[in-house]
Amino acid sequence: MVNAPGTANDGFVLTLDCAESPGIVHSVAEYLLDHGCFIVDIKQFGDQLKGHFFMRVRFVPTGGGPTAGELRDSFAPVAEQWGMNWRLEPQGRRERILVMVSKYGHCLNDLLFRARSGELPVEIVAVVSNHETHKDLVAWHGIPFHHIPVSADTKPAAEAQLLDLVDGYKVELVVLARYMQVLSDRLTSVLTGRAINIHHSFLPSFKGAKPYHQAYERGVKTVGATAHYVNAELDEGPIIAQQVIEVDHSYSAADLVAVGRDAECKALTNAVRWHAEGRIILSGNRTVVLR
Incomplete structure (x- = not known):
C-alpha cells in the first residue's frame, strides 16, 4: 500500500x-x-x-x-x-540556505516567515548583512546574524569571510534578498547555480540602480520583479521567476517602489521554493522549471 x-x-x-x-x-x-x-x-x-x-x-x-x-x-x-x-x-527535504540582505528587509522578512511556518522547504541557517538594520529581527527568529561590512578595500576579505560561512554552515543555496552589493567574478564563479538574486524590476528592462525610477520616467503600465541565478554579468543570470503588477499614470515613483515590494517577495519565494523542490534545471543561460 x-x-x-x-x-x-x-x-x-x-x-x-x-x-x-x-x-x-x-x-x-x-x-x-x-x-x-x-x-x-x-x-x-x-x-x-x-x-x-x-x-x-x-x-x-x-x-x-x-x-x-x-x-x-x-x-x-x-x-x-x-x-x-x-x-x-x-521529498520535503529542507534545503540549507543563507540569506544576504542590506537595508531593505521585506524579502528577508517574507522568507523568515515562510520558512518558520513550514511553507518553504528550507532551513535558514544564517543571515549575512553589510548593515545591522535587521539584527534584532533575525535574532527573534533564533537564527545566527553575521554583520560583514563591505567597502572597496575590504571586499576581498568580506567575500572570503562569506565563503567561510557558506562552508561552515554547509550552505546549499545563497539567497540575495535585496543585498545591494555587486559580487565579484570569483565569488559568482564559486556560487554558480547556488545563488539566487531578486532584482526589483522586470528584467531585461531597467537594470542597475533605481529601476522603479527608470520605469516611472518611461511611463510604464506594468512593474515587476525578477528572480534569477547570479552570474558574472550584472542582472544577466538565468531567469527563474517573474511577477508583474499593473500600474498607470497616476503612480508616482514612490508608489511603484511600494507596489513592487509585493512582486519582489512573490518572485523570490517562488524561485527559492522551486530550487529547493528540485524543479529547476539550468540549460545554458536559461532555466527549465518543471512545475
Missing part, C-alpha cells in the same frame, strides 16, 4: 537532464517499477531545438523504505547509460 503524503515516507524526487533520445522515460519508469516504486507526479520537457531532455519524477516506494543513498546507488547505472546529470533527494 502506498503511504499518503505527509506520513513517515513522503517518497523521493528525481530530477535529471540529458541528450534527447527515445527510451529515456521508459528506462526511468522501468527502474522505478523494478524497485517497487509508485510514481506520484512526473513532469518532462524535450527541447527539440537543442536536442535535450529534462525530467522530474516524484515517487514513493510501495514496500520497505530504501534510503536515498541506496536508491542513488541502484539508479547510477541507468544514469550512466543515458549520460544524465541527475539528483535524487527525499
Whole structure:
C-alpha cells in the first residue's frame, strides 16, 4: 500500500537532464517499477531545438523504505547509460540556505516567515548583512546574524569571510534578498547555480540602480520583479521567476517602489521554493522549471 503524503515516507524526487533520445522515460519508469516504486507526479520537457531532455519524477516506494543513498546507488547505472546529470533527494527535504540582505528587509522578512511556518522547504541557517538594520529581527527568529561590512578595500576579505560561512554552515543555496552589493567574478564563479538574486524590476528592462525610477520616467503600465541565478554579468543570470503588477499614470515613483515590494517577495519565494523542490534545471543561460 502506498503511504499518503505527509506520513513517515513522503517518497523521493528525481530530477535529471540529458541528450534527447527515445527510451529515456521508459528506462526511468522501468527502474522505478523494478524497485517497487509508485510514481506520484512526473513532469518532462524535450527541447527539440537543442536536442535535450529534462525530467522530474516524484515517487514513493510501495514496500520497505530504501534510503536515498541506496536508491542513488541502484539508479547510477541507468544514469550512466543515458549520460544524465541527475539528483535524487527525499521529498520535503529542507534545503540549507543563507540569506544576504542590506537595508531593505521585506524579502528577508517574507522568507523568515515562510520558512518558520513550514511553507518553504528550507532551513535558514544564517543571515549575512553589510548593515545591522535587521539584527534584532533575525535574532527573534533564533537564527545566527553575521554583520560583514563591505567597502572597496575590504571586499576581498568580506567575500572570503562569506565563503567561510557558506562552508561552515554547509550552505546549499545563497539567497540575495535585496543585498545591494555587486559580487565579484570569483565569488559568482564559486556560487554558480547556488545563488539566487531578486532584482526589483522586470528584467531585461531597467537594470542597475533605481529601476522603479527608470520605469516611472518611461511611463510604464506594468512593474515587476525578477528572480534569477547570479552570474558574472550584472542582472544577466538565468531567469527563474517573474511577477508583474499593473500600474498607470497616476503612480508616482514612490508608489511603484511600494507596489513592487509585493512582486519582489512573490518572485523570490517562488524561485527559492522551486530550487529547493528540485524543479529547476539550468540549460545554458536559461532555466527549465518543471512545475
